[in-house]
Amino acid sequence: MKKLYLFLSLFIIVSTSKADWVHLTSFPSSNAEDILEKNGVLYAGASGSGVYVSYNNGANWVQRNNGLTTTRATTIQSMAYLSTGLFIATTDGIFKSTDEGLNWTAKNNGIQIGPGAIYYFAYSVFEDAGALYAGTFNAIYKSTNDGDNWTPVTAIIDHNDFCAFNKYNNMILAGTSGNHTPVIYSTNAGANWVNMQLNGGFPTGAFCIYSEPGKIYVGTALGMYYSTNNGANFVNRSVGLGPDPYVFSIIKYGNVLFSGTNAWVYKSTNEGLTWDTVTFSGQTFQDVNKVLISNNRLYAAAYTGLWYRNLSEIITGVENPSGGIPVEYxxxxxxxxxxxxxxxxxxxxxxxxxxxxxxxxxxxxxxxxxxxxxxxxxxxxxxxxxxxxxxxxxxxxxxxxxxxxxxxxxxxx
The missing domain is CATH 2.60.40.1930 (Macroglobulin (MG2) domain)
Known part of the structure; x- marks a missing residue:
C-alpha cells in the first residue's frame, strides 16, 4: 500500500555514528513490507516473493509460500498472528497458516473485488472478541467463523484502502490511506462506523494506529497525530520528522516512541513533541514500512530490505511502564x-x-x-x-x- 506514496528522492544518507544499523543481507528480498515475532520466531513479508521465517533472529531465512500460487499472493501487505494462526493480507486477498507458514489456505469467500479493482486486494487483518476484520481496497469485512466467510460492514467504495486496525477501550479503530475519511471507529462490533475527526479533519492517509490506556497515536501523510481524550481531539506531533513525513509504523518501548517513515526511523522520549533520527552511516533507507522490537533489537522492514539496531546502542535508562522489572508472570x-x-x-x-x-x-x-x-x-x-x-x-x-x-x-x- 505504501508504494502509492513513494518518491524518487527518498534515498537519504545520514551522518556517521559509531554504532550502526546492520543490514540483514541473508534476507532474500530487497523489499520488506512487514515483520513480526511470535514465540521467538521472526516472520517477514516481502513484495513479490512472499513470506520468510527465521529461527535465529534473522541470521537465516527460509521461504514459506506453499499455497501462495500467484505473484499477487506473494505480494504481502501485512501480517498478523491471531488466536487461530498466522494471517497475511496480500494483493490476492487473505491467507491463513496454522503451521508457521509451511502451508497457506485462501480465506476470501465473500470478499468482493468491487469497483476500481480487477482482483482481491487486502491490506490488513484484525481480531476482536472472536471476530475477524479484514481491511481491503474497497471495504471492511467481518468474519465470525475464522475467515471462512466474510460480510462487508462498511459501504463498498473504490479506493478506501483500509490498511490499519487497533482496539481502544470499546472502540475498533480503522485507518485508511485512501481518498475518504482517514480514521473511522465502531463501538458495536462493526455494525456501525463513525468518522473520527481531527480539528478540521485528518489529513489524507492514516497508515497505522497505536494505542495504550489513555492515548491514541495515528501515523498519517502529515506526520503523527496524538490524542489523550479518547479521540475527541488530536494534535500534530511531528517536529523533527523532516519535511512531508509519512508515518507508516509506530511502536513504543517503555517511554520511547519509535516511528518508521518514508525517510528513516525516528525516536521520541516526550510523546512525540520532538523526534530524533535513529541514525546510521553510509547506508540508505527508503519507506520504513514496519518497526519491531524483539530480543533487545529494533528491526526495520524497509523498501531497502531488513535492518536492525541493538537497543542498547539507541536508548539508555528506559523508563519501565510501571515500577521495577517483575520476576514472574x-x-x-x-x-x-x-x-x-x-x-x-x-x-x-x-x-x-x-x-x-x-x-x-x-x-x-x-x-x-x-x-x-x-x-x-x-x-x-x-x-x-x-x-x-x-x-x-x-x-x-x-x-x-x-x-x-x-x-x-x-x-x-
Whole structure:
C-alpha cells in the first residue's frame, strides 16, 4: 500500500555514528513490507516473493509460500498472528497458516473485488472478541467463523484502502490511506462506523494506529497525530520528522516512541513533541514500512530490505511502564470489582513476550480481546469497558510464553 506514496528522492544518507544499523543481507528480498515475532520466531513479508521465517533472529531465512500460487499472493501487505494462526493480507486477498507458514489456505469467500479493482486486494487483518476484520481496497469485512466467510460492514467504495486496525477501550479503530475519511471507529462490533475527526479533519492517509490506556497515536501523510481524550481531539506531533513525513509504523518501548517513515526511523522520549533520527552511516533507507522490537533489537522492514539496531546502542535508562522489572508472570485481580461498566486489569511480564488478554462470558464465549501484542518486561494495566455487555460474571485470561492465568470478575449495571 505504501508504494502509492513513494518518491524518487527518498534515498537519504545520514551522518556517521559509531554504532550502526546492520543490514540483514541473508534476507532474500530487497523489499520488506512487514515483520513480526511470535514465540521467538521472526516472520517477514516481502513484495513479490512472499513470506520468510527465521529461527535465529534473522541470521537465516527460509521461504514459506506453499499455497501462495500467484505473484499477487506473494505480494504481502501485512501480517498478523491471531488466536487461530498466522494471517497475511496480500494483493490476492487473505491467507491463513496454522503451521508457521509451511502451508497457506485462501480465506476470501465473500470478499468482493468491487469497483476500481480487477482482483482481491487486502491490506490488513484484525481480531476482536472472536471476530475477524479484514481491511481491503474497497471495504471492511467481518468474519465470525475464522475467515471462512466474510460480510462487508462498511459501504463498498473504490479506493478506501483500509490498511490499519487497533482496539481502544470499546472502540475498533480503522485507518485508511485512501481518498475518504482517514480514521473511522465502531463501538458495536462493526455494525456501525463513525468518522473520527481531527480539528478540521485528518489529513489524507492514516497508515497505522497505536494505542495504550489513555492515548491514541495515528501515523498519517502529515506526520503523527496524538490524542489523550479518547479521540475527541488530536494534535500534530511531528517536529523533527523532516519535511512531508509519512508515518507508516509506530511502536513504543517503555517511554520511547519509535516511528518508521518514508525517510528513516525516528525516536521520541516526550510523546512525540520532538523526534530524533535513529541514525546510521553510509547506508540508505527508503519507506520504513514496519518497526519491531524483539530480543533487545529494533528491526526495520524497509523498501531497502531488513535492518536492525541493538537497543542498547539507541536508548539508555528506559523508563519501565510501571515500577521495577517483575520476576514472574502475574495476573492481578481487577478493580473495582464488582464494576459498572469500566474496570482496570493489571498484569506483570518478566521478559519480552507476546501477550494475549481475552475476556469470556460465563459460557466460555470470547467477548473481547484486550491485549494482543508483544510487550517488554514491566507492569501494565488495561481497561475493560463492558458498556455494551449484560450484567453478569466474566472471566479474563492472560497468556504469555506458555504462562496462563484466569480470574473472575462481576459486572453489575
Amino acid at each position: 502475574k495476573l492481578l485481580q481487577n478493580y473495582p470489582n464488582p464494576f459498572n461498566p469500566v474496570t482496570k486489569i493489571e498484569y506483570q511480564i518478566p521478559r519480552e513476550s507476546h501477550v494475549m488478554i481475552r475476556v469470556y462470558d460465563f459460557t466460555g464465549k470470547e467477548v473481547q480481546t484486550l491485549v494482543n501484542e508483544s510487550k517488554i518486561s514491566g507492569s501494565y494495566a488495561v481497561e475493560f469497558n463492558a458498556s455494551q455487555l449484560s450484567s453478569g460474571v466474566y472471566f479474563y485470561k492472560l497468556e504469555a510464553a506458555g504462562f496462563s492465568s484466569t480470574k473472575k470478575m462481576t459486572m453489575i449495571k
